[in-house]
Amino acid sequence: MPRLPELMHRALFRALSLLSAKGQGLVLRRYFDWRHRVPDPWRLATDDYEQQKYLVTLKHLPPGPYRRIIEVGCSEGVFTLALAAAYPEAEIVGVDLSERALTRARARVPQNGHVRFVRADLLSHRPGDRFDLVFCSETLYYLGREERLRLASSRLSELLAPGGVLVAVHPWPESDRLHGFLDAHGSLARLSEQVYASSPRPFAITVYRTRAAA
Ligand SMILES: C[S@@+](CC[C@H](N)C(=O)[O-])C[C@H]1O[C@@H](n2cnc3c(N)ncnc32)[C@H](O)[C@@H]1O
Structure with missing residues (x-):
């Protein structure tokens, strides 16, 4: 049974998702700029739990090579830095x-030509580029209603090159619902899921590959 703060969180972001996708994006953009009024609002850089989660996420990747990687919902680039290493x-x-988060991300991750940051909304971002590895973690629960989660699944799958790998990381058991939209997407095949149920904040790492090469 979800706890009250989780239910309120879900209700708030579900209500926002009743707006048009563009309106939702505008409100969320303001909201997340406000959340980033202080550096690292979720303590991603300093919380052992988050650092541990990044390590195990990298451990669950199928063997590469990965030449083109995208992280959607990267905040201040803490995990991006781990990816760059x-x-x-x-x-x-x-x-x-x-943009406030990205300004800090650009300061955190050395800008040596192979890492860049782009301000965009997952729901409307269609860069045309394709990636071998796509990450989306701790982000889908902000998207609200089912239609938006289906749209997010489509957008994430469109980012994948043939044979590409998508990794979704979200709190468990809510991940069952969130990742269910990825499971339902015709072009994605689930490769694995690891649930860390005994963690202080349980989470699931679910890995997909584009169906053609699964
Ligand atoms: C809790 S942080 C997660 C950061 C990182 N993925 C991690 O797990 O360490 C969520 C981030 O998702 C971003 N975000 C939320 N909705 C988004 C959307 N529709 N498009 C792009 N980014 C989004 C927020 O701005 C925020 O920085």
Whole structure:
């Protein structure tokens, strides 16, 4: 049974998702700029739990090579920095709605030509580029109603190159519902799921590959 704060969180973001996708994006952009009025609002850089989650996320990846990587909902680039260290040869793109978050991400991650950050909304971002590895973590629960989660699943799957890998990381058991929209997407095949149920804040790492190569 979800706890009260979780139910309120879900209700708030579900209500916002009753707006048009464009209106929702505008409100969320303001909201996340406001959340980033202080540095690292979720303590992603300093909380052991988050650091541990990043380590195990990288551990669950199928073997590469990964030459083109995108992280959607990258906030201030804490995980992007870990990706840049793990894949020094890869081209890496971090995407977030909040320009304030991205300003800090650009300061955190050395801008040496292979990492860049783009302000965009997951629901409308269609870059045309395709990636071998796509990350979306701790972001889908902001998107609200089912139609938006289906749209997000389509947008994420469109980012994948043939044979590409998508990794979704969200709190468990809510992940069952959120990742269910990815499961239902015709072009994605689930490769694995690891649930860390005994963690202080349980979470699931679910890995997909584009169906043609699954
Ligand atoms: C809780 S943070 C997660 C950061 C990172 N993915 C992690 O797990 O460490 C969620 C981030 O998602 C971003 N976000 C939320 N909705 C988004 C959307 N529709 N498009 C792009 N970014 C979004 C927010 O601005 C915020 O920085």
